[in-house]
Amino acid sequence: xxxxxxxxxxxxxxxxxxxxxxxxxxxxxxxxxxxxxxxxxxxxxxxxxxxxxxxxxxxxxxxxxxxxxxxxxxxxxxxxxxxxxxxxxxxxxxxxxxxxxxxxxxxxxxxxxxxxxxxxxxxxxxxxxxxxxxxxxxxxxxxxxxxxxxxxxxxxxxxxxxxxxxxxxxxxxxxxxxxxxxxxxxxxxxxxxxxxxxxxxxxxxxxxxxxxxxxxxxxxxxxxxxxxxxxxxxxxxxxxxxxxxxxxxxxxxxxxxxxxxxxxxxxxxxxxxxxxxxxxxxxxxxxxxxxxxxxxxxxxxxxxxxxxxxxxxxxxxxxxxxxxxxxxxxxxxxxxxxxxxxxxxxxxxxxxxxxxxxxxxxxxxxxxxxxxxxxxxxxxxxxxxxxxx
Amino acid sequence: xxxxxxxxxxxxxxxxxxxxxxxxxxxxxxxxxxxxxxxxxxxxxxxxxxxxxxxxxxxxxxxxxxxxxxxxxxxxxxxxxxxxxxxxxxxxxxxxxxxxxxxxxxxxxxxxxxxxxxxxxxxxxxxxxxxxxxxxxxxxxxxxxxxxxxxxxxxxxxxxxxxxxxxxxxxxxxxxxxxxxxxxxxxxxxxxxxxxxxxxxxxxxxxxxxxxxxxxxxxxxxxxxxxxxxxxxxxxxxxxxxxxxxxxxxxxxxxxxxxxxxxxxxxxxxxxxxxxxxxxxxxxxxxxxxxxxxxxxxxxxxxxxxxxxxxxxxxxxxxxxxxxxxxxxxxxxxxxxxxxxxxxxxxxxxxxxxxxxxxxxxxxxxxxxxxxxxxxxxxxxxxxxxxxx
Ligand SMILES: CC(C)[C@H](C(=O)O)[C@@H](O)C(=O)O
Ligand SMILES: CC(C)[C@H](C(=O)O)[C@@H](O)C(=O)O
Numbered sequence: 001x002x003x004x005x006x007x008x009x010x011x012x013x014x015x016x017x018x019x020x021x022x023x024x025x026x027x028x029x030x031x032x033x034x035x036x037x038x039x040x041x042x043x044x045x046x047x048x049x050x051x052x053x054x055x056x057x058x059x060x061x062x063x064x065x066x067x068x069x070x071x072x073x074x075x076x077x078x079x080x081x082x083x084x085x086x087x088x089x090x091x092x093x094x095x096x097x098x099x100x101x102x103x104x105x106x107x108x109x110x111x112x113x114x115x116x117x118x119x120x121x122x123x124x125x126x127x128x129x130x131x132x133x134x135x136x137x138x139x140x141x142x143x144x145x146x147x148x149x150x151x152x153x154x155x156x157x158x159x160x161x162x163x164x165x166x167x168x169x170x171x172x173x174x175x176x177x178x179x180x181x182x183x184x185x186x187x188x189x190x191x192x193x194x195x196x197x198x199x200x201x202x203x204x205x206x207x208x209x210x211x212x213x214x215x216x217x218x219x220x221x222x223x224x225x226x227x228x229x230x231x232x233x234x235x236x237x238x239x240x241x242x243x244x245x246x247x248x249x250x251x252x253x254x255x256x257x258x259x260x261x262x263x264x265x266x267x268x269x270x271x272x273x274x275x276x277x278x279x280x281x282x283x284x285x286x287x288x289x290x291x292x293x294x295x296x297x298x299x300x301x302x303x304x305x306x307x308x309x310x311x312x313x314x315x316x317x318x319x320x321x322x323x324x325x326x327x328x329x330x331x332x333x334x335x336x337x338x339x340x341x342x343x344x345x346x347x348x349x350x351x352x353x354x355x356x357x358x359x360x361x362x363x364x365x366x367x368x369x370x371x372x373x374x375x376x377x378x379x380x381x382x383x384x385x386x387x388x389x
Numbered sequence: 390x391x392x393x394x395x396x397x398x399x400x401x402x403x404x405x406x407x408x409x410x411x412x413x414x415x416x417x418x419x420x421x422x423x424x425x426x427x428x429x430x431x432x433x434x435x436x437x438x439x440x441x442x443x444x445x446x447x448x449x450x451x452x453x454x455x456x457x458x459x460x461x462x463x464x465x466x467x468x469x470x471x472x473x474x475x476x477x478x479x480x481x482x483x484x485x486x487x488x489x490x491x492x493x494x495x496x497x498x499x500x501x502x503x504x505x506x507x508x509x510x511x512x513x514x515x516x517x518x519x520x521x522x523x524x525x526x527x528x529x530x531x532x533x534x535x536x537x538x539x540x541x542x543x544x545x546x547x548x549x550x551x552x553x554x555x556x557x558x559x560x561x562x563x564x565x566x567x568x569x570x571x572x573x574x575x576x577x578x579x580x581x582x583x584x585x586x587x588x589x590x591x592x593x594x595x596x597x598x599x600x601x602x603x604x605x606x607x608x609x610x611x612x613x614x615x616x617x618x619x620x621x622x623x624x625x626x627x628x629x630x631x632x633x634x635x636x637x638x639x640x641x642x643x644x645x646x647x648x649x650x651x652x653x654x655x656x657x658x659x660x661x662x663x664x665x666x667x668x669x670x671x672x673x674x675x676x677x678x679x680x681x682x683x684x685x686x687x688x689x690x691x692x693x694x695x696x697x698x699x700x701x702x703x704x705x706x707x708x709x710x711x712x713x714x715x716x717x718x719x720x721x722x723x724x725x726x727x728x729x730x731x732x733x734x735x736x737x738x739x740x741x742x743x744x745x746x747x748x749x750x751x752x753x754x755x756x757x758x759x760x761x762x763x764x765x766x767x768x769x770x771x772x773x774x775x776x777x778x
Contacts, residue, residue, distance in 0.1 A: 090612045120650055125509040141530070141580050142613055146550075149619050161535075185584045187619030191530050192577035221664070223479045224531055230538050230576030257672040258680075261509055261650065275610070279668060282643040286650040 003036040004068040004340055007304070009060070012046040012089060013313025014323035014378075015073030021325035021382025022071070022332055025349070028386040033345050044096065045075025045089035045313075055092025061099050064304055069339035070100075071332055072308035077315040089313075097137050101300035103197070104204040105135040105277065106334070107310060109284040109294065114357040117368050118289030121261070126287050131260075131267045132212060133284055134205040135277025137298055139197045142274045144190030152184050161190065191227050193273065198234040200301075205271035206243035213268035215247045219256045219276055231273060253280070260284055285310050292324035292365040295331035297338050307335040321377035324363040326353055329385055352388040356381070392425040393729055396456040396693070398449070401435040401478060402702025403712035403767075404462030410714035410771025411460070411721055414738070417775040422734050433485065434464025434478035434702075444481025450488050453693055458728035459489075460721055461697035466704040478702075486526050490689035492586070493593040494524040494666065495723070496699060498673040498683065503746040506757050507678030510650070515676050520649075520656045521601060522673055523594040524666025526687055528586045531663045533579030541573050550579070580616050582662065587623040589690070594660035595632035602657035604636045608645045608665055620662060642669070649673055674699050681713030681754040684720035686727050696724040710766035713752040715742055718774055741777040745770070 010019040023039065030037050042060040049055050055075075064070050075089040085091060096102075111119065111129040119126045145162050202218075209216040218235045220228035232250060239248045251259065253276045259266060260280065264287050272280060285294050291311040299305035309327030317323060330353060337346035360373040361384050367375050376384070399408040412428065419426050431449040438444050444464075453459050464478040474480060485491075500508065500518040508515045534551050591607075598605040607624045609617035621639060628637045640648065642665045648655060649669065653676050661669060674683050680700040688694035698716030706712060719742060726735035750773050751762040765773070 085612075085618070088612065094613070120511055120514040120652075121509050122511055144577070146579075147615050149615050185619055185623075186581060187614075187616035188533070188579055188581035189614045189616050190535075190577055191580050192575060195574045221667075223474075223477065224483070225576075225578045226536050226538050227576035227578050229474070230574055234574075254667045254671040257646065257668045258675050261672065261675040263509075276668075278610075278643045279646045279665075283646040283650065283672065286647050291647075 002034065004038065005066065006037050006039045006335075007064050007067040007070045008039050008041045009044045009070060009072040010041060010047070011044055011073040011075040011313060012077050013074060013315045013318040015045075015075070015313055017319065017321065017378050018309075018323050018325040018328045019071075019073045021378050022328045024382050025329050025352075025386045025389060026332055029345060029349060029389045032389060033348070035342070035345070044072065044092045046077050046080045048092060049080055049083070049087055049089065053087070055087065055089050056095040056099070061096070064096070064100060064306075067304050069304045069335050070306040071328070071335055072306050073328055074309060074311060074313040076313045079315075094142065096306065097298060098143065100303060100306065101138065102298035102306055103136060103138045103301070104201055104299050105137040105281075106208065106297040106299070106338075107133040107135060107277075107281040107284070107294070108296075109133065109281070109288050111288050112293065112354065112357065114354070115289055115293065115366055117371070118366055119287060120289070121287060126264060129264045129287050131264060131284050131287070132208060132269045133277060133281040134201065134208055134269060134271040135281055136193075136197065136201040136273050137277075138274075139193050140274035141189045141191040144192040147189040149185055149187045152182060152186060162192070191225070191275070193227050193231060195230065195234050198231050199238050201271060202235045202238040203242065204299075205269060206239055206246055209246045209269035210243060214245065215249070215268035216243075217249045217251055217256075217267055217270050219251050219253050219270055219272040219280065221253050221276075222250070223252060235271065256280055257283060260287070281310070290324070290366045292327055292363065293330070294327050295334050297331070297334040299338060305335070305339045307331040307339070321379055322364055323378045324365050325378050325382050326363075326385075329353060329382075348389055352385050355388050356384045359384070391423065393427065393457040394455065395426050395428045395724075396453045396459045397428050397430045398433045398459060398461040399430060399436070400433055400462040400464040400702060401466050402463060402704040402707040404434075404464070404702055406708065406710065406767050407698075407712050407714040407717045408460075408462045410767050411717045413771050414718050414741075414775045414778060415721055418734060418738060418778045421778060422737070424731070424734075433461065433481045435466050435469045437481060438469055438472070438476055438478065442476070444476065444478050445484040445488070450485070453485070453489060453695075456693050458693045458724050459695040460717070460724055461695050462717055463698060463700060463702040465702045468704075483531065485695065486687060487532065489692060489695065490527065491687035491695055492525060492527045492690070493590055493688050494526040494670075495597065495686040495688070495727075496522040496524060496670040496673070496683070498522065498670070498677050500677050501682065501743065501746065503743070504678055504682065504755055506760070507755055508676060509678070510676060515653060518653045518676050520653060520673050520676070521597060521658045522666060522670040523590065523597055523658060523660040524670055525582075525586065525590040525662050526666075527663075528582050529663035530578045530580040533581040536578040538574055538576045541571060541575060551581070580614065580664070582616050582620060584619065584623050587620050588627050590660060591624045591627040592631065593688075594658060595628055595635055598635045598658035599632060603634065604638070604657035605632075606638045606640055606645075606656055606659050608640050608642050608659055608661040608669065610642050610665075611639070612641060624660070645669055646672060649676070670699070679713070679755045681716055681752065682719070683716050684723050686720070686723040688727060694724070694728045696720040696728070710768055711753055712767040713754050714767050714771050715752075715774075718742060718771075737778055741774050744777050745773045748773070
């Protein structure tokens, strides 16, 4: 196959400008490597709320579903922060993940020699760090039920008890309250995983680890949480049976948060649930020094994956040609590798990004004082990568 | 009052030896400052499991309840790791927290100039860092119900729905399952907070912040979780009404995990729930470079508080006179300040610790290569502090 349908989701803030820069790079790459990308845009996030009153409208879903892959910039902004939750940009992201079944989120944190001084950690601590966080993305407390904010009022309610992909249990829920709690609010979300959900992310992580350094660290809180105990049990079952050659270890999430700072080189691949993965992958990204460099991949059982930078939409600098397009360009490289099976072209993109850094070009977020490098804007950075591929 | 009843919980691993060192220091202090501490020991953790088959036996609880304050070393060890959860040392800790109503956990992370090079972060990033994490300690997903690991089998169950301090809702729980899930395991814990639980920790945090830099950052995941939305609402209500002079901000937990590394000096006091606090306080402790220096205080509505180091029981080095007693000594200082209302004596202890560091004494965990300091053991370090107070 040498022609692909790609949905572009430019999103909010700096999203459109980094998408434009990335399109230029992809145009140069397809020309050089003789394949075609048919790129069409769709709405998500704040842009979709403004246009359709829905942060991930049905049209966008259908367009993604009929594509080979999806490239997403970033979403969000102050403008929508006061909206009710279902009309916030983030809800579009969660809806997209769930509707496309994107249960596996790969977040590499690789320290590039050229940018090592951008890290707040000491050079000797981060030099050579190359961690991959495999985060479960459609389960856990993000999607579990029951959830809500109720006022304890003694009434009867029907609610669902279940996890995201497996809504398996219904129950009848009766408030039998002590009068001292009457009128009080209580907020709750169910942290829940079914064994099949854990097994399938363990398989992805086992596969990723076996193609990397062969070491997998599973992070949980099994000393306190039942859901983590099941997580640990199932990860052990899958890994022992299906990935006997991957070295498996376990770490509590509080310790992992420490060890990532204390001695990050001990990690190769990390696998963890949705909320712990949210926290740890962001923490790990700081080892690299700049979020502006970090891509991510979200993939499902079948159908298109979604590839996006780890950074946000940076509304403060939007439209000022100050944004760093490299994380989106590197996300496009992940798209080529994981969704389009074009590892060679992915390599070309990644090497081109390194080459541009070697040439000394830097956007503001990765420019260090007195580094002798040249400060460039988003457009110039994109053009420089495009010129090299 | 100049005579106090103190329960000492030496615990496991290095616990007994750092407790011995700390007792020596407290003996010197009471002598100098003319007050009395009646110290008696009780069992917790692995030691209690071995002696009483219970990680926090009733006798220990009673002894703590009849004391003015409790000083705890540390618990745990490989020996008990394979035990069922209720017979693990950690369960003793959770039981103690809940039974003593210790809902507020104060974890200072203060970078000492003398140890600044022990941090893996750059000097200019951590110099002067002084963060206090106020962690809620008896609620959240740690104690919420329903919880468990069930095999989906179509049976009816009665379970509790509630939070720790308010077990308020009961329900009838009926599995109505799709046959494809039959026989599958599901693990779950309820992440839940009642408004009173949030309000009382907000009050502690507001009070702490007003006595420090006057800035409070509340950390949650309100863009995804209902329980976090209630957290944020209640924190805003309490702070606006009761602490109008404290500057309140909010941060998502993933961003907080980044910002602690990127620019820790932006934080003064942080308040957050049990699980996020577990992760973030451990992460914050790494700014300081060594867990061996970090005390913590756990306090309740009334009754004795528990004061303990943030470090674990380090079974590898137990009994070898290698442990660092300073975190326990600094925990005793927090005990003097928060439970015994002896701020002056707390100051003396803290200054004595700094003085010993100024003299160049270092246990192995805080010794840097070529720092020109003298390597000492646990006993010598304790004696050195005792000699100064
Ligand atoms: C925006 C938010 C809902 C999202 C998440 O928590 O998953 C983000 O933090 C991320 O990590 O992609
Ligand atoms: C040992 C464990 C149960 C405990 C916790 O998670 O609270 C510990 O990590 C802590 O922070 O005191």
